[in-house]
Amino acid sequence: MKKKPTTVAFRGTKEQEEKLLAVIEKHKDEMGKMMPILQEAQEIYGYLPIEVQKIIARETGVSLEEIYGIISFYAQFKLNPDGEVAIAVCLGTACYVKGAGELIEAIEQELSITSGSTSADGKFSLEATRCIGACGLAPVLTVNGEVYGRLTKKDIPGILAKYKA
Amino acid sequence: MIEKISSVAALNAAREAHINDVAMRVGTNAAVGKIRKHILICGGTGCTSSGSTVLRTALEAELAAKGIADEIKIVTTGCFGLCALGPIVIVYPEGTFYSMVKVEDIAEIVESHLIGGTVVERLEYREKGNHTVTSLNDMTFYKKQQRVALHNCGVIDPENITEYIARDGYQALAKVLTSMTREDVVQCMLDSGLRGRGGAGFPTGLKWKFAMGSTGKKYVACNADEGDPGAFMDRSVLEGDPHALIEAMAIAGFAIGADEGYVYVRAEYPIAIQRLQIAIDQAKEAGLLGENILGTGFNFNMSLRFGAGAFVCGEETALMTSIEGNRGEPRPRPPFPAVKGLFGKPTVLNNVETYANIPQIILKGPQWFSSMGTEKSKGTKVFALGGKITNTGLVEVPMGTTLREVIEEIGGGIPNGKKFKAAQTGGPSGGCIPAHLIDTPIDYDNLIAIGSMMGSGGLIVMDEDNCMVDIARFFLEFTVDESCGKCTPCRIGTRRLLEILDKIIAGNGEMEDLDRLEELSNYIKSASLCGLGQTAPNPVLSTLRYFRDEYVAHIVDKKCPAGVCKKLTNYTIVKDQCIGCGVCAKQCPVGAISRTDYVAPGKKLAAMEIDPAKCVKCGACVASCRFKAIVKG
Numbered sequence: 001m002k003k004k005p006t007t008v009a010f011r012g013t014k015e016q017e018e019k020l021l022a023v024i025e026k027h028k029d030e031m032g033k034m035m036p037i038l039q040e041a042q043e044i045y046g047y048l049p050i051e052v053q054k055i056i057a058r059e060t061g062v063s064l065e066e067i068y069g070i071i072s073f074y075a076q077f078k079l080n081p082d083g084e085v086a087i088a089v090c091l092g093t094a095c096y097v098k099g100a101g102e103l104i105e106a107i108e109q110e111l112s113i114t115s116g117s118t119s120a121d122g123k124f125s126l127e128a129t130r131c132i133g134a135c136g137l138a139p140v141l142t143v144n145g146e147v148y149g150r151l152t153k154k155d156i157p158g159i160l161a162k163y164k165a
Numbered sequence: 166m167i168e169k170i171s172s173v174a175a176l177n178a179a180r181e182a183h184i185n186d187v188a189m190r191v192g193t194n195a196a197v198g199k200i201r202k203h204i205l206i207c208g209g210t211g212c213t214s215s216g217s218t219v220l221r222t223a224l225e226a227e228l229a230a231k232g233i234a235d236e237i238k239i240v241t242t243g244c245f246g247l248c249a250l251g252p253i254v255i256v257y258p259e260g261t262f263y264s265m266v267k268v269e270d271i272a273e274i275v276e277s278h279l280i281g282g283t284v285v286e287r288l289e290y291r292e293k294g295n296h297t298v299t300s301l302n303d304m305t306f307y308k309k310q311q312r313v314a315l316h317n318c319g320v321i322d323p324e325n326i327t328e329y330i331a332r333d334g335y336q337a338l339a340k341v342l343t344s345m346t347r348e349d350v351v352q353c354m355l356d357s358g359l360r361g362r363g364g365a366g367f368p369t370g371l372k373w374k375f376a377m378g379s380t381g382k383k384y385v386a387c388n389a390d391e392g393d394p395g396a397f398m399d400r401s402v403l404e405g406d407p408h409a410l411i412e413a414m415a416i417a418g419f420a421i422g423a424d425e426g427y428v429y430v431r432a433e434y435p436i437a438i439q440r441l442q443i444a445i446d447q448a449k450e451a452g453l454l455g456e457n458i459l460g461t462g463f464n465f466n467m468s469l470r471f472g473a474g475a476f477v478c479g480e481e482t483a484l485m486t487s488i489e490g491n492r493g494e495p496r497p498r499p500p501f502p503a504v505k506g507l508f509g510k511p512t513v514l515n516n517v518e519t520y521a522n523i524p525q526i527i528l529k530g531p532q533w534f535s536s537m538g539t540e541k542s543k544g545t546k547v548f549a550l551g552g553k554i555t556n557t558g559l560v561e562v563p564m565g566t567t568l569r570e571v572i573e574e575i576g577g578g579i580p581n582g583k584k585f586k587a588a589q590t591g592g593p594s595g596g597c598i599p600a601h602l603i604d605t606p607i608d609y610d611n612l613i614a615i616g617s618m619m620g621s622g623g624l625i626v627m628d629e630d631n632c633m634v635d636i637a638r639f640f641l642e643f644t645v646d647e648s649c650g651k652c653t654p655c656r657i658g659t660r661r662l663l664e665i666l667d668k669i670i671a672g673n674g675e676m677e678d679l680d681r682l683e684e685l686s687n688y689i690k691s692a693s694l695c696g697l698g699q700t701a702p703n704p705v706l707s708t709l710r711y712f713r714d715e716y717v718a719h720i721v722d723k724k725c726p727a728g729v730c731k732k733l734t735n736y737t738i739v740k741d742q743c744i745g746c747g748v749c750a751k752q753c754p755v756g757a758i759s760r761t762d763y764v765a766p767g768k769k770l771a772a773m774e775i776d777p778a779k780c781v782k783c784g785a786c787v788a789s790c791r792f793k794a795i796v797k798g
Binding site: 036038039075076077092093130132133135138 | 248251396433476493636
């Protein structure tokens, strides 16, 4: 999946930076430290914009290019912040054969956004995820972590209505 | 507070002290003290997603309100396997199986069953034929299963080390440390015939033997980066029986001479990560991980590393590159990990399910294990049943069980009276097994012979409504996304395959494309660096082998027989069945349906028709027609 740098302005705080420096300090002598550092940095900021990458590069001595290379390689690392309402539709095989593709289309139509992007006002984001393992409830989507299962495209407007207010 | 267990005698004492804690659930003992019933709530990902956490809170409150909190023990367990019916609640000693339990049902279960002694029949699981099932062993779903890797899943509380110890936990480690040599352990693995459950099926004992022969610092690693879409076997073991993995990795450490272990687990599995971390912490506190384990002088430590959503990291060399903190790209082999693995040191890497078998092989002996299964595939295999099947969930069967037994008997067949078309095993690396091969005994070699592979155990069932060209495209799109880009055949080859499939699905295919697909597939298979590329064309090759007629229908007739590929699907109204109610026209989002002049015999209103030029093929009309007058094809 291609990753595009964000257009949303960086709003990192002093507290977040202090937390990040503590994380780097904790891991700096570990073998294979970069993955845990990036994972915990994303927990702090919600995504990994260039500003955060620069801090990590400065503190660890690893080049910015190498850090960006790792971030762009793994699907979990985000260059874009989530919307206030983050929707994720599972596209694992079990969900796919039960019509997850139609769910995505329905959400795209309803919200006028495309999969993998955030709406202009920062309110909604939509992504297609790998199998989240709830195959028994296929097809499944999550909204801010809350799971909705056994869906058809007819359920979409009702679910979205709850978050539009 | 967990007591320190610093000798084998202390381990045995802990087992004796806690054996009655779980006895009620395994049918060996009745009540202990005031506790007269155990109520088990499934805490696997499937049931948690359907709301099992709030059930526990509600149950605790209700028991307290009725003043019987000290008579009933609530246990959150790992997966029971029958995820389609979650949340699942089981009451012991009687073994009553409640399915799809809601918070509103809790009061009734407490009042009627736990206090009054009368089972709540309306919540009891019923199989086809409508007879009520009283216990797990009566259920067809469980009868044919043989649970080895899953033997503690759904029985013990995975967050409580004493329940694991009560079930002979850490006894295998004790046996290995006190009465076996490293060579004995490796020989035991070789004799058992255990093969890697991650997909390729390499003999585990052989892997250990190679690593044992290397010198210097060594590592033990576990592949818990279960990346196949539709597979959740390893997750269930991690969630339901995490100590089995810890014990097995320590045994592997002893056998090859390593004192450090890494588990590489998917970040997408939060519950599994949490339980595994709790288990590691408890094992450390009890002294079953760390220095001088059980007073034998053996040291072993473990830590977790989280995957970050890259499928290729399920490949062993890529996984190790990722633990080292880099882009997870594979490395050429040789050197094999047993010689030069993690951080350049000899490493044994096995998958979660492989490890889950090991403590029992040590305790019950290699002959016990090799008595199950087929000639070359020993033991059992866990499958994640998904797709168009009644009993979605997790099943463990002896190797050599036929696909028919798994799908029709354990899986309860295909829902909605549809016809079985194919089963897909091995995920994006595997292939489709068509209906005429449904009696094939499942083992490593049979599956490869028919063009699929065991893979990690995802088993997705498809019915007549699934288009096999579309399925091949689905897997290819996955591989194109996940190809790491290091080697050209995989990076560019899979993309070209996908383009050809897109062309066919769009109705622009030519018969020559089928030859091109085959030729290119064979190049990719033979020239790619790692397992991802070498197996990526399998979904295309196997669908071409068994469902060539569907490809031909897309190319020559410009039709998608299953009605999935939109550009090749048309909706039409059968005029003689249409009563002219007009509901479909109201549902149509683009106004493509209008009334004709034709009134069918016996009907009062003129029939409707669809303008193919305006139709966007959304299918809303089909869903709205109560008279089945609209067909696609």
